Amino acid sequence: MKRIQMFLAGAFIAVGSLYAQSSDAEWQAGVAKLKEIIQTNPAQANEEAEQLIKGKNKKNVELLVAIGEVYLKAGKLPEAQEYAALAKKANGKSALASVLEGDIAFEQKNAGLASQKYEEAIYFDPHCTEAYLKYADTYKSANADLAIEKLNQLKAQEPSNIAVDKKLAEIYYLKNDFSKAVEAYSNFAMGPTATEEDLVKYAFALFLNHDFEKSLEVANMGLKKNARHAAFNRLAMYNYTDLKRFDEAIKAADAFFTQSDKADYSYLDYMYYGHLLDALKRYDEAVGQYEKAIQLDPTKTDLYKNISTAYEQKNDYKKAISAYQKYYSSLDKEHQTPDLQFQFGRLYYGAGTQTDSLTINAEERKQALMAADSVFHTIAEAAPESYLGNFWRARANSALDPETTLGLAKPFYEEVAALLESKNDPHYNSALIECYSYLGYYYLLAIENPALKAEAMANKEKSKEYWSKILAIDSTNATAKRALDGIK
Numbered sequence: 246m247k248r249i250q251m252f253l254a255g256a257f258i259a260v261g262s263l264y265a266q267s268s269d270a271e272w273q274a275g276v277a278k279l280k281e282i283i284q285t286n287p288a289q290a291n292e293e294a295e296q297l298i299k300g301k302n303k304k305n306v307e308l309l310v311a312i313g314e315v316y317l318k319a320g321k322l323p324e325a326q327e328y329a330a331l332a333k334k335a336n337g338k339s340a341l342a343s344v345l346e347g348d349i350a351f352e353q354k355n356a357g358l359a360s361q362k363y364e365e366a367i368y369f370d371p372h373c374t375e376a377y378l379k380y381a382d383t384y385k386s387a388n389a390d391l392a393i394e395k396l397n398q399l400k401a402q403e404p405s406n407i408a409v410d411k412k413l414a415e416i417y418y419l420k421n422d423f424s425k426a427v428e429a430y431s432n433f434a435m436g437p438t439a440t441e442e443d444l445v446k447y448a449f450a451l452f453l454n455h456d457f458e459k460s461l462e463v464a465n466m467g468l469k470k471n472a473r474h475a476a477f478n479r480l481a482m483y484n485y486t487d488l489k490r491f492d493e494a495i496k497a498a499d500a501f502f503t504q505s506d507k508a509d510y511s512y513l514d515y516m517y518y519g520h521l522l523d524a525l526k527r528y529d530e531a532v533g534q535y536e537k538a539i540q541l542d543p544t545k546t547d548l549y550k551n552i553s554t555a556y557e558q559k560n561d562y563k564k565a566i567s568a569y570q571k572y573y574s575s576l577d578k579e580h581q582t583p584d585l586q587f588q589f590g591r592l593y594y595g596a597g598t599q600t601d602s603l604t605i606n607a608e609e610r611k612q613a614l615m616a617a618d619s620v621f622h623t624i625a626e627a628a629p630e631s632y633l634g635n636f637w638r639a640r641a642n643s644a645l646d647p648e649t650t651l652g653l654a655k656p657f658y659e660e661v662a663a664l665l666e667s668k669n670d671p672h673y674n675s676a677l678i679e680c681y682s683y684l685g686y687y688y689l690l691a692i693e694n695p696a697l698k699a700e701a702m703a704n705k706e707k708s709k710e711y712w713s714k715i716l717a718i719d720s721t722n723a724t725a726k727r728a729l730d731g732i733k
Contacts, residue, residue, distance in 0.1 A: 351379070374399060377409075448476075475507055549568045597644055
């Protein structure tokens with residue numbers, strides 16, 4: 246008899262379990278049907294929902310929440326709220342019901358209430374993974390640290406949960422903490438569950454963290470799967486360029502600009518391409534890319550400096566000066582500092598000393614050198630503690646007086662020499678040698694000048710003094726040795 250009772254009890258349990266499974270499958274099928282008709286036939290959907298929760302399912306929290314989620318995703322908030330309330334009534338401590346309430350609040354853009362409901366769900370069920378993840382979503386932009394804290398709590402419970410790593414990676418990426426983003430992506434982005442988008446973001450995070458080698462490795466892995474993927478080709482071009490692997494970079498650039506699908510170009514793309522072409526000494530093409538970058542984002546006026554440098558490299562100083570003027574003029578007055586003005590002087594000096602007579606004539610060279618002198622004069626007055634203003638004034642005036650017959654550069658070289666001697670710093674030896682060389686040569690010429698015959702002896706001693714100063718700095722200086730040997 247006892248054996249029969251045990252058999253019947255076991256059979257009852259088995260039947261009960263099958264009945265529960267059948268019941269679950271039945272209402273899940275009903276919820277699936279609800280999703281299909283909720284937009285096309287709302288009235289029928291309401292009837293179906295009411296039928297689903299009759300009888301034994303009236304207090305089925307999982308079912309009530311599932312129906313509420315269907316209404317929420319369909320944009321029907323009042324109905325979603327109704328089923329959330331029913332779920333809460335059925336079980337006031339249901340984590341699922343609290344999550345649904347949080348989802349409704351989030352949809353209503355009430356982040357405070359949403360986070361409160363997700364916290365409530367975690368309180369009711371500390372292992373409610375969904376609540377942790379949704380809490381993090383709520384705060385990922387407004388308060389990333391709170392979101393990260395909550396995710397780390399979940400990670401401590403579920404260290405192998407890839408969803409946690411994905412969310413952490415996303416948030417660290419959003420807050421520009423690329424080192425932590427890389428760490429999070431590395432836990433899943435190279436694995437079988439990773440999507441193509443995960444791989445792209447991992448490669449970008451590595452690039453932004455300046456790990457160009459690893460970023461390139463990930464990008465190339467992506468290209469093996471999809472050779473026409475714009476983001477992977479873009480990153481290949483960027484990384485090859487930053488790694489100075491220019492031959493490979495130019496191939497990647499060609500693939501990016503001519504062979505990628507759905508490429509949406511940004512100013513950064515054209516800027517990088519410009520840098521690459523510049524490095525390959527294809528200056529005109531580089532300028533073209535920089536100009537495209539500025540067209541896409543007119544605020545990036547610093548690229549005019551790159552354009553200026555490209556023109557300077559090909560000795561087209563007129564265009565170099567014009568481009569630099571555009572850059573300088575784009576700055577607020579307080580940012581137009583002497584160090585930026587200094588570049589104007591250098592460019593004018595370059596124009597005045599270039600030997601290509603096809604691009605600039607003698608009068609234009611003279612005007613350029615006078616402009617350079619004017620700029621360096623301004624710098625010397627603005628920064629009297631620096632030697633550079635007068636040093637470059639000396640160079641400009643020396644170029645205006647190539648035969649050194651007028652001694653135009655003399656007062657400036659003398660002033661620079663006095664200033665640098667007072668510093669007593671070997672760092673300035675090269676500049677001092679230039680000063681002494683000019684002054685030694687100036688006095689050497691003066692010895693032979695008939696108009697200065699009465700001062701010949703004094704000039705001879707002066708010349709010897711400067712050549713000797715050079716030898717005190719550099720005992721092997723051949724020019725100084727020859728000059729001293731030639732003075733009688």
